[in-house]
Amino acid sequence: MSKIHVTTTVNGDAQEFLCEADETLLDVLRDRLGLTGAKEGCGTGDCGACSVTVDGRLVCSCLMLGAEAEGREVETIEGMADGEKLHPLQRRFIDMAALQCGICTPGILVAAKSLLERNPDPTEEEVRYWLAGNLCRCTGYDKIIRAVLETAAEMREAS
Amino acid sequence: MHYHAPTTLDAAVDILAGASGDCRVLNGGTDLLVRMHSDMAHPDAVVDIKRIESLRTITKEDGGWRIGAAVCGAEMGEHAGLVAAWPGVVEAAGLIGSTQVQGRATMAGNLCNASPAADSVPAMVAAGALARIVGPEGIRDVPVEEIPVGPGKTSLTPGELVASIYLPSRPERSGDAYLRFIPRTEMDIAVAGCGVSLTLDEAGAITHARVALGAVGPTVMLVPEAARMLVGSHLREGALQQLATICSAAAQPITDKRGTEHFRTHVAGVLARRAALIAYKRAGGTPE
Numbered sequence: 001m002s003k004i005h006v007t008t009t010v011n012g013d014a015q016e017f018l019c020e021a022d023e024t025l026l027d028v029l030r031d032r033l034g035l036t037g038a039k040e041g042c043g044t045g046d047c048g049a050c051s052v053t054v055d056g057r058l059v060c061s062c063l064m065l066g067a068e069a070e071g072r073e074v075e076t077i078e079g080m081a082d083g084e085k086l087h088p089l090q091r092r093f094i095d096m097a098a099l100q101c102g103i104c105t106p107g108i109l110v111a112a113k114s115l116l117e118r119n120p121d122p123t124e125e126e127v128r129y130w131l132a133g134n135l136c137r138c139t140g141y142d143k144i145i146r147a148v149l150e151t152a153a154e155m156r157e158a159s
Numbered sequence: 160m161h162y163h164a165p166t167t168l169d170a171a172v173d174i175l176a177g178a179s180g181d182c183r184v185l186n187g188g189t190d191l192l193v194r195m196h197s198d199m200a201h202p203d204a205v206v207d208i209k210r211i212e213s214l215r216t217i218t219k220e221d222g223g224w225r226i227g228a229a230v231c232g233a234e235m236g237e238h239a240g241l242v243a244a245w246p247g248v249v250e251a252a253g254l255i256g257s258t259q260v261q262g263r264a265t266m267a268g269n270l271c272n273a274s275p276a277a278d279s280v281p282a283m284v285a286a287g288a289l290a291r292i293v294g295p296e297g298i299r300d301v302p303v304e305e306i307p308v309g310p311g312k313t314s315l316t317p318g319e320l321v322a323s324i325y326l327p328s329r330p331e332r333s334g335d336a337y338l339r340f341i342p343r344t345e346m347d348i349a350v351a352g353c354g355v356s357l358t359l360d361e362a363g364a365i366t367h368a369r370v371a372l373g374a375v376g377p378t379v380m381l382v383p384e385a386a387r388m389l390v391g392s393h394l395r396e397g398a399l400q401q402l403a404t405i406c407s408a409a410a411q412p413i414t415d416k417r418g419t420e421h422f423r424t425h426v427a428g429v430l431a432r433r434a435a436l437i438a439y440k441r442a443g444g445t446p447e
Contacts, residue, residue, distance in 0.1 A: 044196055
């Protein structure tokens with residue numbers, strides 16, 4: 001069967017790829033575009049490790065077909081740092097050791113960035129609900145939540 | 160598998176109606192792609208309906224709201240007018256899955272997935288919502304409770320799809336609510352759920368009611384006897400107890416890993432009385 005030709009934007013750059021109809025966006029990012037930051041934890045939308053934004057909306061890339069990305073703007077963890085300069089969330093996660101094995105971290109960072117863009121001053125409860133779809137099996141969430149809240153405070157002061 | 164992304168409803172219907180083999184509507188994908196990943200679905204083709212502009216909008220129509228089939232839960236929650244008009248329906252849709260799932264999942268998909276535990280469906284049934292079905296024979300508007308006919312099964316015929324959900328106009332002093340029980344606070348499937356929609360008169364007596372239960376039978380069910388009991392009531396303790404008794408009696412649950420028959424039967428009544436109180440307050444009533 002002939003592959004589908006898709007033209008899209010990934011992290012601000014025009015991208016073209018060929019994919020099978022049943023390939024997910026996650027498969028395309030990892031296996032065709034070499035963007036391996038998004039992880040497949042479950043493949044069923046439960047764990048959030050594959051989180052990306054599509055046209056500014058946070059989604060699980062495992063629950064979207066690659067073909068659906070036609071004409072869309074996809075943002076992944078690879079687009080989060082500005083060159084060598086880490087995003088404040090990335091820096092805080094390192095400073096506060098808000099990760100252990102790192103599998104969930106790209107998804108959590110992408111999700112947290114999406115939250116702070118919509119709500120620069122979230123309560124702890126809002127952060128916990130927003131990130132409820134990002135599972136971490138190592139740290140127990142507390143450091144993650146605190147890192148997001150402290151980054152939010154830092155970004156508010158900086159702006 | 161073939162992937163189709165038509166930009167008009169007519170084209171989508173043509174593809175669905177003309178398909179040989181297993182051709183599925185791909186809406187938010189939060190059920191279909193999970194099923195494909197889990198080797199439980201092997202469609203020959205999918206028809207992605209999200210490129211059809213008319214299915215992506217929330218519009219006011221005859222005093223009510225028409226929600227396009229491809230509108231996701233997050234978009235509903237961000238729509239101030241819809242939230243003000245039908246808070247219970249919006250909350251119910253917003254309970255489905257995570258933030259990520261909310262960015263994709265739709266009420267039309269939730270309805271057509273036909274899970275008895277679908278959170279948005281009891282709220283839509285209580286709201287008296289109509290599903291607009293488009294197919295080779297044209298358009299028909301059907302009460303949402305007539306769409307699911309069993310777990311995973313709908314009354315749609317080949318070539319048909321749900322194009323929108325219509326939440327009707329309702330009088331002043333109306334309110335709705337949906338509650339579900341899950342063993343944790345987020346990211347779970349309803350053990351039992353209840354949607355209630357009420358309209359009050361100026362003295363606070365209920366003049367119109369609809370009550371629907373989820374996850375306690377093969378399909379979401381309307382409970383007309385609960386509505387009949389509520390009409391005329393001021394939702395005092397006696398009425399709340401009767402409501403709980405009627406809803407528990409109407410529940411026909413199974414025992415499975417999420418809950419026992421006994422527990423679900425009880426919780427259906429508890430949720431009904433709590434949801435009714437919220438709906439009553441939203442309608443401007445002051446419960447005693």
